[in-house]
Amino acid sequence: MMNTPAPRDATALAGDLAAGRTSAVALARAALDRIAATNGDWKIFITVAAESALAEAAASDARRAIGKALGPLDGIPIAIKDNIDVAGMPTTVGIAAYRDRLPARDAAVVARLRAAGAVILGKLNLHEGALGATTDNPAYGRCENPRVPGSTPGGSSGGSGAAVAGDLVTIALGTDTMGSVRIPAAYCGTWGLKPTKGLVGTSGLAYLSWTLDTIGPLANSAADLAIAIAIMAGVDSDDPRSVDAPPNWNPAPVATDLAGLVLGRPSVVDAVACEPEVRAAYDALLARAEQAGAIIRDVAIKGWDTGKARRAGLLISEAEAGSLIGHDLDTLGGGFSDGFRGFLNYGRKASGERIAAAYHALDRLGLAARQALDGVDALILPTAPQRAFAHGSPAPADQADFTALANIAGLPAVAFPLPGDKPNSAQLVGTAFAEGRLLGIAQALSETRDR
Amino acid sequence: MMNTPAPRDATALAGDLAAGRTSAVALARAALDRIAATNGDWKIFITVAAESALAEAAASDARRAIGKALGPLDGIPIAIKDNIDVAGMPTTVGIAAYRDRLPARDAAVVARLRAAGAVILGKLNLHEGALGATTDNPAYGRCENPRVPGSTPGGSSGGSGAAVAGDLVTIALGTDTMGSVRIPAAYCGTWGLKPTKGLVGTSGLAYLSWTLDTIGPLANSAADLAIAIAIMAGVDSDDPRSVDAPPNWNPAPVATDLAGLVLGRPSVVDAVACEPEVRAAYDALLARAEQAGAIIRDVAIKGWDTGKARRAGLLISEAEAGSLIGHDLDTLGGGFSDGFRGFLNYGRKASGERIAAAYHALDRLGLAARQALDGVDALILPTAPQRAFAHGSPAPADQADFTALANIAGLPAVAFPLPGDKPNSAQLVGTAFAEGRLLGIAQALSETRDR
Numbered sequence A, B: 001m002m003n004t005p006a007p008r009d010a011t012a013l014a015g016d017l018a019a020g021r022t023s024a025v026a027l028a029r030a031a032l033d034r035i036a037a038t039n040g041d042w043k044i045f046i047t048v049a050a051e052s053a054l055a056e057a058a059a060s061d062a063r064r065a066i067g068k069a070l071g072p073l074d075g076i077p078i079a080i081k082d083n084i085d086v087a088g089m090p091t092t093v094g095i096a097a098y099r100d101r102l103p104a105r106d107a108a109v110v111a112r113l114r115a116a117g118a119v120i121l122g123k124l125n126l127h128e129g130a131l132g133a134t135t136d137n138p139a140y141g142r143c144e145n146p147r148v149p150g151s152t153p154g155g156s157s158g159g160s161g162a163a164v165a166g167d168l169v170t171i172a173l174g175t176d177t178m179g180s181v182r183i184p185a186a187y188c189g190t191w192g193l194k195p196t197k198g199l200v201g202t203s204g205l206a207y208l209s210w211t212l213d214t215i216g217p218l219a220n221s222a223a224d225l226a227i228a229i230a231i232m233a234g235v236d237s238d239d240p241r242s243v244d245a246p247p248n249w250n251p252a253p254v255a256t257d258l259a260g261l262v263l264g265r266p267s268v269v270d271a272v273a274c275e276p277e278v279r280a281a282y283d284a285l286l287a288r289a290e291q292a293g294a295i296i297r298d299v300a301i302k303g304w305d306t307g308k309a310r311r312a313g314l315l316i317s318e319a320e321a322g323s324l325i326g327h328d329l330d331t332l333g334g335g336f337s338d339g340f341r342g343f344l345n346y347g348r349k350a351s352g353e354r355i356a357a358a359y360h361a362l363d364r365l366g367l368a369a370r371q372a373l374d375g376v377d378a379l380i381l382p383t384a385p386q387r388a389f390a391h392g393s394p395a396p397a398d399q400a401d402f403t404a405l406a407n408i409a410g411l412p413a414v415a416f417p418l419p420g421d422k423p424n425s426a427q428l429v430g431t432a433f434a435e436g437r438l439l440g441i442a443q444a445l446s447e448t449r450d451r
Helices: A010-018 A024-042 A050-065 A108-115 A158-165 A182-188 A222-232 A276-291 A306-331 A338-349 A352-371 A404-409 A435-446 B010-018 B024-042 B050-065 B108-115 B158-165 B182-188 B222-232 B276-291 B306-331 B338-349 B352-371 B404-409 B435-446
Strands: A045-048 A077-081 A119-124 A171-176 A191-194 A214-219 A262-266 A295-299 A378-382 A413-417 A425-429 B045-048 B077-081 B119-124 B171-176 B191-194 B214-219 B262-266 B295-299 B378-382 B413-417 B425-429
Touching (some): A024 A077, A050 A119, A077 A158, A119 A158, A171 A191, A171 A222, A191 A222, A214 A222, A222 A435, A276 A295, A338 B352, A352 B306, B024 B045, B024 B050, B119 B158, B182 B191, B182 B425, B214 B222, B222 B413, B262 B276, B276 B295, B276 B378, B306 B352, B306 B404, B404 B425, B413 B435, B425 B435
Parallel strands (some): A077 A119, A262 A295, B077 B119, B262 B295, B262 B378
Antiparallel strands (some): A045 A119, B045 B119, B171 B214, B413 B425
């Protein structure tokens, strides 16, 4: 089945299914074959659920045969980061100790996707505990970057980026605490969306930080991200931070003319030392945007300090995750790496004064970031300061310095690929619930060409 | 001037001003005289700003004389709890160390009231640091309860309840972290409103807990609370938790027929041992409501535990306040009571794991409380388990066990007086932004009589 071309776009697949050019079972079989052929090397999947996936695909085909197809995701194979519960599959969170931990039911977001007919192929590798961005997982393997052999796919949703980049699925779910959807999107050359805080319910997610975590899709196009997020969004009665989207919310990419559009270039861009190729690609993108009539405006984010933001976000993540699994850390012995255990114990033992100050810092930084959007259509930044780097080389401390802003501010952000041989990426951050607007701007920017 | 009758209702005062039956200067003079005559005994005001108040009153009268009166609060004397900044007056927070701390400008909510023409008489006594509910303040005096001589007015906004109950002002601002507006309203026999989280901006408030604090008015009627909150509400660009009210938000009490209304009686009511007179008055209120056609429905709040809620709210308050003024605690020596210092140092030194777990508990409890409103028009509870008690007797640990729910859930709550010789009170909790609805129900309930 490896000779079945792997389609890269769920929108196209949905068209093929609707026209009868393929079937959900054929799509699932092709994907499962490709996973089977690659996973030994690539370590992208932790769990492959061939049997249930084929059954779901057959059910989809049966629905379609009687004219009862459920919508654009019906019959489309997808995969889920392994910190999000899927009934019948372990939720390892990338942690050895949780290898056999079976959830009682689907996470809210998985239930929504399942109800829309998506076929769930399995669970994706991630950085241990979602706390880190290389996905060189000590228990579940060194996840390969299919577009940059030998390099990290980023993380913590490394398997999600790799699964899309490796043409194993067209849509994968990731989670994003400080950048964990967008960094792998950048390193793997895919699109990634971190939605507005509260838009996608998080019950059934093994939180790293309930304050910062969001669940978002990775895919190969703005259209596919929109299809996914339209189904993922919705009130989750078991998530204290779940919110109703405005009545007119619509994530479909808004057709955008760049002429007259105002893009804010935050001062943080100059405060982080980027790999030269990242900065060059970003500057070239801004130049193309200006050629197309966009206005680039320098914007300051009052009080923003990348080190302060990073430390506060990390400390809160360590304390929150530590409070949730501290008992396991103390009792399950060797099921956690020393590094991971050390991070969480640091948060657990930090003083209440420091923890409260970190929450306060996040509040103030978030407010400043939201205010930086006054008078601009979106902020535009590189996604990560560097491109994918070789597995085994030390992880830079600044991987999330451009992405954490959207988490801290609770705002939506889209990472999208830039031209070049090796994956490179830019990022747009917009106002709350502006997913459709952001996707439209990103689409327009990604279509600009040098004149 | 003490022979000028002290009007108890700002709505009536506004009518008198509009009709030319009195002037803002006359009202301010009468109030200042009454304060001067009582404050030595009552210790209700920490700062009295006679000169600026009279100037503001004269300006109000001048506006009115040329037909430019600003609205229902123009020329009405009000007073502000002394943890909210008013330019030109110290913000002591009820703490000795801060006796001379002058703020640079008005708090956002004070600026709104000032812009509406309210005349600010001064700053009101409170429990030290707003952390406690007796207002027996070691630095600024034992605040008297004008309706129950020798007893506490409650707290932490004890001065606010006492100022209204003592007919010094018709509207006073308080702050409410776990019940600090509603407890003094209950003990003093006034009305008190804790608004929806984020509705009233909190910049310029000396936070006890930025997570739980809200600013709300105390007054002698639902109508007066509505007049005050209508002006107090509004986006505050320097408050990270400020939110826009829905476009149709209106706090004016909604005329309410109790017939068919569904009032939820939360299980917490039976979980707290009340003073018999409190429980009797509450039960009698429910009986009257039923006689008027209301349906009383028992509702469970999933996982609610008064001890857990109290401990989590207290720990977060101690840690948050501790993180804000920890440096002062360490360096300003004797300017804090040992008790207050001990509470904050406890929060400062608690482990990150405990602090994060407390935040998580608040999140889960808040969700459960919001869900308890499904299918009911409001929750109805006693306001406090006890009535005002003698100054000097030990403060019960359960003072906030009925009020903390609304803070933890971010919901609006109204405390209103019940019949009886000694002040007694019930409380309604409603859905977000339902201030007008709650005030209307409270008004209707307060008009029920035994048949």
